[in-house]
Amino acid sequence: MKNQLRLLRTERGWSQAALAERLGVSRQSVNAIETGKYDPSLPLAFAIARLFELKIEEIFEDESGEEALAAE
Amino acid sequence: MSQRYGFKEARKRYNRIAGPLMAVYAVLCLGGSALWAFLDVDVKFTSAILALAICAPVIAVLIAKLRYFEETDEYTRLRQLRAFALAGAVTVSAVFIVGFLQLFDVVGQVPVFLFGPLFFLVYGLATCTGRWFGKTV
Numbered sequence: 001m002k003n004q005l006r007l008l009r010t011e012r013g014w015s016q017a018a019l020a021e022r023l024g025v026s027r028q029s030v031n032a033i034e035t036g037k038y039d040p041s042l043p044l045a046f047a048i049a050r051l052f053e054l055k056i057e058e059i060f061e062d063e064s065g066e067e068a069l070a071a072e
Numbered sequence: 073m074s075q076r077y078g079f080k081e082a083r084k085r086y087n088r089i090a091g092p093l094m095a096v097y098a099v100l101c102l103g104g105s106a107l108w109a110f111l112d113v114d115v116k117f118t119s120a121i122l123a124l125a126i127c128a129p130v131i132a133v134l135i136a137k138l139r140y141f142e143e144t145d146e147y148t149r150l151r152q153l154r155a156f157a158l159a160g161a162v163t164v165s166a167v168f169i170v171g172f173l174q175l176f177d178v179v180g181q182v183p184v185f186l187f188g189p190l191f192f193l194v195y196g197l198a199t200c201t202g203r204w205f206g207k208t209v
Contacts (some may be wrong), residue, residue, distance in 0.1 A: 021080075024077075024078030024079060024080075024081075024145065025078070025145035025148075026079040026144075026145055026147065028147065028148070028151075029079070029145050029146075029147035029148065032147055033143050033147075038147050038150075038177065040146070040147075040171050041146055044145075046147060048139075066095070
């Protein structure tokens with residue numbers, strides 16, 4: 001799943017540690033989400049969306065869903 | 073499983089318990105061994121109490137570890153539980169292998185104590201190296 005987390009974070013001038021602090025997670029969690037190694041759960045995705053005042057789908061992009069639609 | 077505490081708070085709660093417990097374990101190990109040397113070995117009950125008392129802090133740390141898994145953030149929990157499961161699988165496999173090798177007189181007596189450090193060694197290595205194996209979920 002692609003996401004805009006790194007872009008949104010750097011736009012605000014936050015470090016990974018600062019974002020992690022705001023979300024109550026580890027810096028490694030933020031890094032793993034940004035690099036696509038880990039897809040967050042729905043509660044964490046909602047928390048991220050709330051923090052950036054955006055909708056979840058504006059931050060996270062469902063690649064497999066798009067591939068399925070393209071195949072149809 | 074939802075997150076009960078922030079990552080930092082969960083880690084702080086774990087460290088507050090684990091640090092002193094390991095110190096108690098070290099003291100009990102040294103003090104208990106010295107005390108045992110003076111005990112009459114025929115007093116099985118006293119020896120058993122002493123042995124269990126030394127084990128108690130280690131068991132308590134493991135319980136604190138499980139509580140930490142519940143309280144920390146989801147990514148840390150996943151990584152830690154994976155490492156814990158891998159360490160458990162390797163240790164139990166080693167117990168079975170060594171156990172049967174002993175049973176069939178292939179190897180001599182292997183100290184049971186070695187399996188504890190083996191578990192924590194694999195757990196530690198797996199925690200560090202888990203991130204190298206691509207996508208987590």
